[in-house]
Amino acid sequence: MTLKEKSDLIKQQCHQLGFDLCGIVPAEELREEKKFLQWWLSQGYHGEMKYMERNLDKRTNPALLVPNARSIIIGLINYFPATKLKLKHYKISKYAWGQDYHFVVKKRLWALLKFINENIQTANGRAFSDSAPVLEQALAVRAGLGWIGKNSLLITKKGSYFFIGELIVDIELAYDTPFIKNFCGSCTACIQACPTQAIIKPKVVDARKCISYLTIEKRGDFDQPVNLHGRVFGCDICQDVCPWNKKAIPTKIPEFTPKKQLEDLTDEKLEKLTKQEFKQIFKKTPVERTGYKGLMRNIKAQQFYPLNGQQQDD
Secondary structure, eight states, X not given: OOHHHHHHHXXXXXXXXXXXEEEEEEOOOOHHHHHHHHHHHHTTTTTTOGGGGSOHHHHHOGGGGSTTOOEEEEEEEEOOOSSOOSOSSSEEOGGGSSSOHHHHHHHHHHHHHHHHHHHTOOOOEEEESSSSSOOHHHHHHHTTSOEEOTTSSEEBTTBSOEEEEEEEESSOXXXXXXXXXXXXXXXXXXXXXXXXXXXXXXXXXXXXXXXXXXXXXXXXXXXXXXXXXXXXXXXXXXXXXXXXGGGOOOOOOGGGSOOHHHHTOOHHHXXXXXXXXXXXXXXXXXXXXXXXXXXXXXXXXGGGSOOOSOSOOO
C-alpha cells in the first residue's frame, strides 16, 4: 500500500466516523506561528489564561507530544445546530448546546487509530481536541482545510462552526497542501459586529475584551460592570455575521443535539436556575466549565445593561 493509498483510506474512514473535513500534515515545528504567539502573549492579550504561557515548545511543535511522531491527521466536525433554543434575550454559544466536544471528537479519533492499526499498519498515537497545547487552527490551515479569518477563527468554505481534532501518529503518510488564498477578501463584518471591539485588527483578538473570554475564562467577579450583550456563555456574534456561515448546514452528529431541558429553557427559568437544575441541564456540556456560580454571575451582570432585544439573533 502506497503512502497516498494509506492517506486516502484514512480520510475515507474519517468521513465514516462523522468528520466533515480531513487533512494530513507532517509533524513539524510551527515556526511562524510561534513568533506570532510569542508576540500575542507579550501584549497581554491572553488575559488571565496563564496556561497559554506554558508548554510553548509543545504548543508550537506538536511532534513533542508523541514519541517518534511523523504525521498529524486533522479532522473537522460540524456542530451547527439543527434547532434553536427558546431563550430570547440570553444567549448560549452554539458550540455548548450539545455534549462536551472534547469527548465526542476524541472518541472518534481513537476509533480512527484503531482502524489504522487493524487495516493499514501498526501505529502509536494520541488524540486531541482543544485538550492539550496544540495550535489546532494552524494545523488545519496547513492541511488545506481553511484559512484564519479576521476574527482569528478557522473559516472553511462550509463556514466556521466546526470543532477541530488531531490524531498525532508515528507513521509516515502522504501530506496535503494548504490553500494559497485567504477568502475573507475585503470583508470586515466580524470586526464591525464585535460589540466590545475585541478584534483590534485583522486576526488579532484581545481576549480581555472578548465576551467569550469574559463569560468563560474570566474567574471571580467582574472588576466593574461589563456589557455582555445578553451572552451568558460564549459568544457567536463574529461567526453569525460571517458570510461564509450562510453556507452552514445542520450537524449530523447526534451528540450535538441539545437536551430537551436545554432546548426548552426560557429566560425566566434561567434567571431562577438552582444549582441542582444547573447540574441536570448542563451535565456533560461545555457550560460545566464556567460552573453554576460563573453562569449566574454572567446573568446578573446583565442588570447593569438592560436587554433591549437587539442582540444578534441565533
